[in-house]
Amino acid sequence: MIEAVGLTKRYGAKTAVYNLSFQVRPGAVTGFLGPNGSGKSTTMRMILGLDQPTSGHVTIGGHPFRQLPNAPRQVGALLDAKAVHGGRSARNHLLSLAQLAGIPARRVDEVLGVVGLQDVAKRRSKGFSLGMGQRLGIAAALLGDPQVLLFDEPVNGLDPEGILWVRNLMKKLASEGRTVFVSSHLMSEMALTADHLIVIGRGQLLADMSVKDFISANSADFARVRTPQTAPEQREKLTGVLTEAGGQVLSEPDGAMRVTGLALPRISDLAHDADVRLWELSPHQASLEEAYMRMTQAAVDYRSTEDQLAGLQQPVPPGYAPPQPVIPEVPQQGWYAPPPPGQNPYAGAPAAAPVAPQAAPAVPPAAAPAPAPAAAPDLTKRENDEDAR
Template sequence: MIEAVGLTKRYGAKTAVQDLTFQVRPGAVTGFLGPNGSGKSTTMRMILGLDRPTAGRVTINGRTFQELPNAPRHVGALLDARAMHGGRTARSHLLALAQLSGIPARRVDEVLGVVGLQDVARMRTKGFSLGMGQRLGIAAALLGDPQVLLFDEPVNGLDPEGILWVRNLMKALAAEGRTVFVSSHLMSEMALTAEHLIVIGRGRLLADMSVREFIAVNSAGFARVRTPQDAPEQRDKLTAALTEAGG
């Protein structure tokens, strides 16, 4: 479980995250929703010990990231799909990460298979598309078989088939009892992937509830459609279509 209490981060006069308190529980995909610049990435960086909070505290299973023994065995993360040496092959990139954490080499081939990169395992990553880089980043996150996983915008650069694959992977990981925290600026994506939502705006908590409850609270029971004033024929066509449909 991830728990943040009063989490705050300031950069000089700018406050990126303001007094965030939330929990991310195991067994369900939790979406971290907010527009670009809302503080999602900063919050994830604080969870992973990459940024020090100005105030407050965030823990993973009761410990800060720095206190976890052999952290990659406990926590996996994808923050930046480009965080790799372009001269290395996909396999050598993962093998280096595995050796740093005492993870057997056979695990490298396992995760390459999970993300569908086994056929390009010996290709240098500088030739990877953004979508391939995302898959390799997900493989790195899974390398230590961790119980806690953080993914920052994991569907960036993926085609529709890849997006569906990521959705199913996130749900499968959560179904295994893992804590899965996924950020996005797209409500449409979160509605199809997550069960619970933590919503922030300008660094502040706006909502902490199930996806179903969030949609019910924020949905209107009507839709407004307008046609140009100088195009009465369009209005007539719209009226006829709505009337035929029972409107």
């Protein structure tokens, strides 16, 4: 278990983390969320003993990281996938880490298979893509078979298959009773992976609760109701009935109604009693992204503004259509066939055909005169001419 108590970190006049206290329990995937600059990376570095807290403390299994015996066998972490010597192969990189921690060499081949890099184990890591680097970093975290794992943006650069693999890996590790702490900006992925959330903003704790409770506490559930578009009087009638029953009705951009304060069965009964036909009656629960944005909107440090040059573009005249390039037709065969002579649109004007010279009378090889030797240049005459000048 990871436990932080009053964790504070200051860099000069800037306070990156302030009085942060939380627990990361085993057997569950705990998501670590927060805007850019909120102190997530600093907190993870303090957990791993890479940064010293200004005040407070953080422990893993009741001990600071630096006091853990053979820490790589107890804690695995992925903070920066690029922290690899580019000249080493994937296997040699993991082998060096294993030798430092006293881990058998056979474990290197095992984790290479787990992350899917067994076929490129002998390639130098400097030629790896971003996703391959992430897989190598995850392999390094799993090398010591630790009980506590920390991952910072583990799906960065992975394709959909890789993202699904990481999601299942996190759940599997947690199901084995391990402590899994994952930082990510992908709300959709956190909603599918995490069981518990720790949310911070500007270095302070904002939420420490389950994903379900977090969404419920930071969003308002409502019902979408739609009546026939050809009968606006039924919409008005239903609006009055729902309002009288204590509901709040708002119009949606697509013509539906957003109803809060009434349960779905109650809405259905009121519409039936009022003889109003419904085309849609569906519950809506906010997503993790909506709830997260609502909670952290006041803790965002970097906000974009409108582009001041957005309205300075020349308006397009009405009816104007850009000229379409003329593309020559290409034969539909499976192989390319050149166009017939005279029909190639990329060829220039045909050059005039050269006049064939008349054939000279044949001379027997024996009677052919030998070519005269080339006359040597008269250097004396050239020197006299230069002197005359």
